[in-house]
Amino acid sequence: MGTTRRMLAAAAALLLLAGAATPAGAQPPDRVLYEVRGTDSAQRDTIARSGADVLGVRDGTVTVVASPAQARELRAGGLPLSEIGDVDALLAERGAGKRTAGDFPAGDEGYHTYAELSEELSAAAREHPGITRLSSVGTSAQGRALHLLKISDNAGTDEAEPEVLFTCNQHAREHLTTEMCLHIVQRFTEGYGSDPAVTNFVDTREILVIPSVNPDGAEYDIAGGEYRGWRKNRQGAGTDLNRNWDYRWGCCGGSSGNPASDTYRGPSPFSAPETRAVAGFVDSRVVDGTQQITAHIDFHTYSELVLWPFGYTHDDTAEGMTAEEAQRFAEVGRKMAASNGYTPQQSSDLYVTDGTVNDWMWGKHKILSFTFEMYPRGAGGLDGFYPPDEQIAPQTARNDEAVDILLAEAGA
Ligand SMILES: [Zn+2]
Incomplete structure (x- = not known):
């Protein structure tokens, strides 16, 4: 295979890995916020072991950020992930309002750089x-x-x-x-x-x-x-x-x-x-x-x-x-x-x-x-x-x- 064909094959493989559920033309989000309810500590170990980012835990409910691959792995293992939203979109939403690069946003100026x-x-x-x-x-x-x-x-x-x-x-x-x-x-x-x-x-x-x-x-x-x-x-x-x-x-x-x-x-x-x-x-x-x-x-x-x-x-x-x-x-x-x-x-x-x-x-x-x-x-x-x-x-x-x-x- 020539270089171009190898690259195309690699790109096709990546697209397959990214999942067929993505609508045509839309980029899958890199990081999605999920909640998993009613977990025990063995299930939380599984979540942490996947390399997903556990944000918080309360009464068995885990809030976690996972990549598409991590989410698929966890769901395949029987964990009921419910989607809260795309992390970058949520952060941008919270970022509405006046911003100065390098400083805390309006309303959070009490924090110290x-x-x-x-x-x-x-x-x-x-x-x-x-x-x-x-x-x-x-x-x-x-x-x-x-x-x-x-x-x-x-x-x-x-x-x-x-x-x-x-x-x-x-x-x-x-x-x-x-x-x-x-x-x-x-x-x-x-x-x-x-x-x-x-x-x-x-x-x-x-x-x-x-x-x-x-x-x-x-x-x-x-x-x-x-x-x-x-x-x-x-x-x-x-x-x-x-x-x-x-x-x-x-x-x-x-x-x-x-x-x-x-x-x-x-x-x-x-x-x-x-x-x-x-x-x-x-x-x-x-x-x-x-x-x-x-x-x-x-x-x-x-x-x-x-x-x-x-x-x-x-x-x-x-x-x-x-x-x-x-x-x-x-x-x-x-x-x-x-x-x-x-x-x-x-x-x-x-x-x-x-x-x-x-x-x-x-x-x-x-x-x-x-x-x-x-x-x-x-x-x-x-x-x-x-x-x-x-x-x-x-x-x-x-x-x-x-x-x-x-x-x-x-x-x-
Ligand atoms: Zn910490």
């Missing part, structure tokens, strides 16, 4: 020099600084106090989480000296905040003046940072090996500069053989959940997780969830994931590490990632007590 976030952190450091130290753990794939703000009395000195880490925005489109970390920064700097609980924690802990682990992805998500629904980093086709951590990486069907998938784990553990930088920082906190960081929350949206490891297995206990340790996770997780109204559960009760930050933090460093899935509770579709900015203040303050519970536990 990377430049605005950087300025807020500089201002916090400038205005509270005695209790802050601003640095970075490294740079993103595109060269943005991964900011780290330490908040503690005598912040310039490494004191013998429990260290607690808060990380946000591993997933690009989860902009509310960046606001959560910024809220923690503002609460513990501005409240120092006037709020007794805040003052006590700043005096007796070293609070470490990384407000955006994925600044490239977050900027890309808003760069076109319209939300893109982007999840991964911006290295090549993008890596799902929360599948790229080096603990049981890619072990268990909880991530995808396909670079086009939204849950692509990357070519190797810590192939993403962002995860490698945060992990390098955490590794560097082992002083005289003891990890100084004792507790951690990684913030995500959405579903209103408090999750704990392990994610790679449905078993409650495993190598590196005794019954007693699992019990402590459950106790602290339930206590925090009681304070904010979230639902507490082991991560894998949702569906199996591998290469996540919680599994690595606990598996490698024995850090009491949780994931919070923030507002809204569920079935939010794509809007779940883009709540109006009026929600920033109530939804971040909603976690104040949970953050305090973790800070207290960090010393236990």
Whole structure:
């Protein structure tokens, strides 16, 4: 076959693969939003294993974005996918109104771009020099600084106090989480000296905040003046940072090996500069053989959940997780969830994931590490990632007590 005939044959094969149901002349949508009702955790594992992008889960109802191929595979496996709509059309619909490329759209200006976030952190450091130290753990794939703000009395000195880490925005489109970390920064700097609980924690802990682990992805998500629904980093086709951590990486069907998938784990553990930088920082906190960081929350949206490891297995206990340790996770997780109204559960009760930050933090460093899935509770579709900015203040303050519970536990 000549080159042209080979290309034609390939194009015909692609058309067949794309499905005969597409009307002549219409392009099939790349990404479709679906709902699947009444799932159990085995069915949710199947959905996640297909490489489809699970957005949220509530009472067994899964909201998921799938490609045509993934949707066909899941339906063939007996899962009743009901179509909500074409993702790009839904995003464009939500994008109606005035837009400025590179900024949040009208009505969402309360969210911080990377430049605005950087300025807020500089201002916090400038205005509270005695209790802050601003640095970075490294740079993103595109060269943005991964900011780290330490908040503690005598912040310039490494004191013998429990260290607690808060990380946000591993997933690009989860902009509310960046606001959560910024809220923690503002609460513990501005409240120092006037709020007794805040003052006590700043005096007796070293609070470490990384407000955006994925600044490239977050900027890309808003760069076109319209939300893109982007999840991964911006290295090549993008890596799902929360599948790229080096603990049981890619072990268990909880991530995808396909670079086009939204849950692509990357070519190797810590192939993403962002995860490698945060992990390098955490590794560097082992002083005289003891990890100084004792507790951690990684913030995500959405579903209103408090999750704990392990994610790679449905078993409650495993190598590196005794019954007693699992019990402590459950106790602290339930206590925090009681304070904010979230639902507490082991991560894998949702569906199996591998290469996540919680599994690595606990598996490698024995850090009491949780994931919070923030507002809204569920079935939010794509809007779940883009709540109006009026929600920033109530939804971040909603976690104040949970953050305090973790800070207290960090010393236990
Ligand atoms: Zn997330």
